[in-house]
Amino acid sequence: MPYVEGQTVHDADSHIMELPGTINRYIDPRFRDAFVAKTGRKDVLPEWFAKAAAQQEDPEFRAGAAANILLRKNYEALGAFRAEDRPATLDHLGFTSQLVFTTACLSNFGLEQMGEVELAQETARAHNRMMTEFCSVDRRLLATGYVPLIDRARAPQIAREAIALGAKALVIPSRHPPGFSPSHVELDPLWALAQEAGLPILFHVGGEEKMHRDYLENGLPFVKDFHGGDENFTSLTFMAIPLSLWQTLSALVIDGVFDRFPRLKWGAIELGASWLPSLMHFLDSGAAAFGKEERLQKLSGKPSEILRRQFRATPYPHEDTRWIIENSGEEMAMFSSDFPHIEGGRNPLKRFNDSLAGVSETARRRFFRDNFIDLMGAGLDPALHDLPELQAA
Numbered sequence: 001m002p003y004v005e006g007q008t009v010h011d012a013d014s015h016i017m018e019l020p021g022t023i024n025r026y027i028d029p030r031f032r033d034a035f036v037a038k039t040g041r042k043d044v045l046p047e048w049f050a051k052a053a054a055q056q057e058d059p060e061f062r063a064g065a066a067a068n069i070l071l072r073k074n075y076e077a078l079g080a081f082r083a084e085d086r087p088a089t090l091d092h093l094g095f096t097s098q099l100v101f102t103t104a105c106l107s108n109f110g111l112e113q114m115g116e117v118e119l120a121q122e123t124a125r126a127h128n129r130m131m132t133e134f135c136s137v138d139r140r141l142l143a144t145g146y147v148p149l150i151d152r153a154r155a156p157q158i159a160r161e162a163i164a165l166g167a168k169a170l171v172i173p174s175r176h177p178p179g180f181s182p183s184h185v186e187l188d189p190l191w192a193l194a195q196e197a198g199l200p201i202l203f204h205v206g207g208e209e210k211m212h213r214d215y216l217e218n219g220l221p222f223v224k225d226f227h228g229g230d231e232n233f234t235s236l237t238f239m240a241i242p243l244s245l246w247q248t249l250s251a252l253v254i255d256g257v258f259d260r261f262p263r264l265k266w267g268a269i270e271l272g273a274s275w276l277p278s279l280m281h282f283l284d285s286g287a288a289a290f291g292k293e294e295r296l297q298k299l300s301g302k303p304s305e306i307l308r309r310q311f312r313a314t315p316y317p318h319e320d321t322r323w324i325i326e327n328s329g330e331e332m333a334m335f336s337s338d339f340p341h342i343e344g345g346r347n348p349l350k351r352f353n354d355s356l357a358g359v360s361e362t363a364r365r366r367f368f369r370d371n372f373i374d375l376m377g378a379g380l381d382p383a384l385h386d387l388p389e390l391q392a393a
Contacts, residue, residue: 002094003069004349008386010372011098012314013204013269013336013344016134017080018104019049026126026133034119039109049075056082066092070339070346077340087138093339097140097372097384099169099202099269102127103341105146106206112150112178120148124158132165142168142379144202149177152186156193163193168379169200173207174245174271182248183255191257195264198378203245205270211240242268242275249311250283253303256295258310265375266311270338273315277327280304308332312375317348321355321367330363334371 021042027035036042052075055061065078069092074080079089090098105127111120128145135143145162147155147170159170176182194201215236216222225232233241245268252258252266283303287296300306308329314336315321325333335352338344345351356364373385 002092004094008096008369009094009335009349010369010376010380011093011095011337011339012267012334012372012375013101014098014339015101015103015341016131017075017077017340018102018130019053019075019081020104022081023105023123023126023130026129028122028126031119031122035109035123038111038114038116038119041104041109052076053081056080056085069093070337070348073340073342080340083134083137086134086141089339090138090140093337094387095140095337096369096387097142097380098337098339099142099144099376100131100135101144101171101204101269102131102146105130106204108146108148108173108207112148112173115178117150120150121154121158124148125161128158128162128165128167132162132167136166139381140384142376144169144171144204146171147190149173149182149187149190152180152184155187156189159190159193163197163199167199168376169202169267170194171202171204171207174203174248174268175207175209176244176248176251181251181255183251183257188257188260191261191264195261198263200265200267200375200377200379202267202269203248203271205241208241208244208271211237241271245271246275246279249279249307250286253283253299253306254287254295256298258306259298259300262300262310264310265377267334267375268311268313269336270314270316270343272319273313273321273324273328273333274319276313276324276332280307280328283307312371315352315355316343317345317351317355319355321352322357322359325356325359325363325367330360330366331371331374333367334375335368 024032024035024041055076069078069089072078079086108120108123111123124146131143131145135141143166145159145167147159147162149155149172162170223234225234280303287303290296308331312332312334314334315324321333337348356367373380
């Protein structure tokens, strides 16, 4: 029996778990040596990863895939890195569709912050080839393409190529590009391209500015993350996750980008949503306080109304989703599993259902289905709006 039955649930966040060196095979050979030199990402499979890869070939291990579909995490999960296994994964999960993101490339390896303009662009193009090829095995898998903003003139070209490859959504970093705002008017051709294609612009955790390391120098023992290392988040560094997005969304709304492209949808994935009601209120307050600014007078409505019209977000399962919906709007929150990452938990459906206790059936349907369909636009085939058996009904 699938994890979800008799209900349309679209998953706004899932991942592939690339084995080390996977991206290397997709990078133009002319840039491969430079990529390895800058990032240290060699096309080598260390012993631990070799064991994980071999495990997925073991018939006895694979026999338990369905029963452990949400219990096995990261590289142990079915379909984590083998594209041919991912359709069965979706069958076992019962999700109607699934947005698919990278794991290893979420920050584009920091190349934009290094000032490696050409290499950052070529790595993004390789990422887009990798993601669209992986997702091509099943139309329920919705590939995401990454677009660096560091070169304003070339960003639309990279986006256009990603769409031609089969990307169903475009990802940009939530931190500003080096030297200018994401609301820069020379990026308008990128937003116009996405709006015309009917595809959303997404932000995903990993593309934000991290908490300054000085905050970790507190004279106390070093705190490891829940993976046992220092590469993920702790309770302190977690606090900085929405700060870049808060600033970026503010610039995009106040500088009129949302209004210039009113049919373009934007989404924040795996960035939480408890901050969203506060941002909406703070933007409205700022617009009222500085209302004499010409750019504010040109806005089509209150900033909160503009965000409600065009922006969607995925709460974390540990957040109070009902509170978020009640204080932002029924149109804005979406379900996500974070499969196969540990952070998504072993029973995300239950955690969200518990958090949604008392909300209307309309709000619940919007959370699991409608808001995702609205976000994805042309990126989601209408035939995938509902499970086949629900369509027939």
